[in-house]
Amino acid sequence: MLIGLFSTSGSPGVSTTTMAMGSVWPDPVVVIDADPSGGDMLAAAGGAVEADREATLLELMRRGRQGHLPEVLDSQITTLPNGASVVAGLGHPGQAGGVAWTELAEGLRAVTHRDIVVDLGRWALPYPPTPLLRACDLLLMVGRTQLRGLRRAERVLPLVAEDLDRHRPGIGNVGLLIVNDHGPYAVADIARRLKAPVLGELPWDTRTAAVFSDGADPGRHMDRSPLMRALPGVVRAVGQLARQRRALGSRAPLVRQPPSTPTPVPQAPSTAPAAPPGVGLREMERSPRRLSAVHSTETAS
Numbered sequence: 001m002l003i004g005l006f007s008t009s010g011s012p013g014v015s016t017t018t019m020a021m022g023s024v025w026p027d028p029v030v031v032i033d034a035d036p037s038g039g040d041m042l043a044a045a046g047g048a049v050e051a052d053r054e055a056t057l058l059e060l061m062r063r064g065r066q067g068h069l070p071e072v073l074d075s076q077i078t079t080l081p082n083g084a085s086v087v088a089g090l091g092h093p094g095q096a097g098g099v100a101w102t103e104l105a106e107g108l109r110a111v112t113h114r115d116i117v118v119d120l121g122r123w124a125l126p127y128p129p130t131p132l133l134r135a136c137d138l139l140l141m142v143g144r145t146q147l148r149g150l151r152r153a154e155r156v157l158p159l160v161a162e163d164l165d166r167h168r169p170g171i172g173n174v175g176l177l178i179v180n181d182h183g184p185y186a187v188a189d190i191a192r193r194l195k196a197p198v199l200g201e202l203p204w205d206t207r208t209a210a211v212f213s214d215g216a217d218p219g220r221h222m223d224r225s226p227l228m229r230a231l232p233g234v235v236r237a238v239g240q241l242a243r244q245r246r247a248l249g250s251r252a253p254l255v256r257q258p259p260s261t262p263t264p265v266p267q268a269p270s271t272a273p274a275a276p277p278g279v280g281l282r283e284m285e286r287s288p289r290r291l292s293a294v295h296s297t298e299t300a301s
Contacts (some may be wrong), residue, residue, distance in 0.1 A: 001242045002108055004136035005177065006120035008156040009149040013179050014142045015041055017202065018119040019212040023083035024231045026239070028114045030077055031086045033057065034104075035121030036096035036128045039089015044080050044215050056088045058095065061104055069107030073114070082212050089119070096128040105135035115239070123156055133160075134167050138242040139174045140199060145183030145190065153194055175199035175241075177234070199241065200234035203227060 007014045015033070019041060022031035033039035034057060055076045063072040077085045090096060108116050118136065120129050133139065141157065143149055161173055176196050178187050181204045191198045205227035210216035222228055 001137045001239075001246045002111075002116050002118065002135060003138045003140070003238065003242050004118045004120045004133055005140045005142055006133065007122050007142050009143075009152045010122060012142050012144050012149060013209065013213075014121065015119050016209050016213040017142050017177065017179065018117055019044060019080070019082065019084040019086065020209070020227065020231055021235050021238070022085065022117050023212070024228070024235055025115065025117070026235070029085065030073065030114050030116055031084050032108070032116060032118045033086060033089030034118050034129050034132055035089055037093045037121055038091060038095075039119075041080070041084075041086045041119070042078065042088050044082055044084070044212050057090060057104075058099070060087055061100060064107050065103075067107070067110070069104070070111045070113070073111060081215065082218070084212070099128065101129050102131040105132040108132070109135050115242075123160060130163070134164060137246040138238065139164075140177040140238065141174050141196070142177050142179065143190070144179050144181045145185045145187070146181065147184065150185060150190060150193065157194055157196060173197065177202070177238075180204055200238060202230050202234060 005014050005018050015035065018031050022029050031041070033041045039057070055078055057076075060069065060073065060076040063075070064070075073087075076087050078088060079085050090099070108118070118132065120133055123133075127133075139160075141153065141160075143153055157174060164174075173196050176191060176194065176198045177200045178190060178198055179202050180187065185193075187198055187201055203226040205225055207216070208218075208222060208225040208227040211218045211222065
């Protein structure tokens with residue numbers, strides 16, 4: 001399956017979020033740096049990885065011509081210290097015009113041995129990766145809770161949705177992945193204002209995000225950080241929805257599915273005395289609450 005992440009404003013954390021998701025993805029996965037402004041994912045190596053200058057998006061395209069991209073994909077992967085397997089991006093913005101984006105999109109959709117998460121960078125006009133954006137089974141706009149980014153998203157998202165519907169009728173809306181940076185807008189307010197569903201929320205955790213953006217030292221207890229605790233749930237929800245949309249031709253509704261619950265087994269009537277009123281409220285208290293705001297990330301890409 002093919003999942004794309006993009007932004008409508010500068011530095012909301014697309015590259016960092018994409019790599020962070022790739023580092024905990026439960027199935028074989030590769031993160032593709034397709035930011036048309038130039039890739040910087042190898043910065044997350046922090047000098048610990050000697051980058052192979054030939055293992056890049058352009059080289060993947062060169063070797064994968066005539067339908068061979070799925071066969072050569074693994075040869076272009078660089079594994080970073082943070083655990084993400086990536087294909088490095090463009091060297092500078094001028095190279096974006098030389099990429100056969102339609103051919104790249106077709107090749108990535110043909111990959112079956114790995115899931116693919118793509119960093120599509122910031123949407124603007126012109127936007128060279130448009131064919132790749134259209135090809136994704138699931139699109140996520142990464143945003144924050146500040147007014148400036150929200151206003152730009154209000155202007156851009158309708159254009160993206162209109163383009164998707166024109167070229168793939170019925171594909172549905174773009175989902176939102178919100179990095180809550182303690183701005184004035186609650187997540188529910190953002191969804192209502194942008195008329196788009198929130199498919200995931202991540203806490204504002206600059207220390208852990210720096211591991212993925214700049215190769216910072218992860219420390220001894222990175223797995224206990226707010227970002228790393230939140231990622232698995234987001235990844236599961238996004239992966240499940242992307243699989244459904246691939247199976248249904250990208251027409252499954254953009255609704256985050258609740259965890260499935262087993263069908264209860266009929267029990268014989270109990271002879272025990274009835275529990276006093278109030279017992280069982282603890283179970284209700286443990287159930288997830290709908291958040292009006294999330295008080296807890298990510299640094300800029």
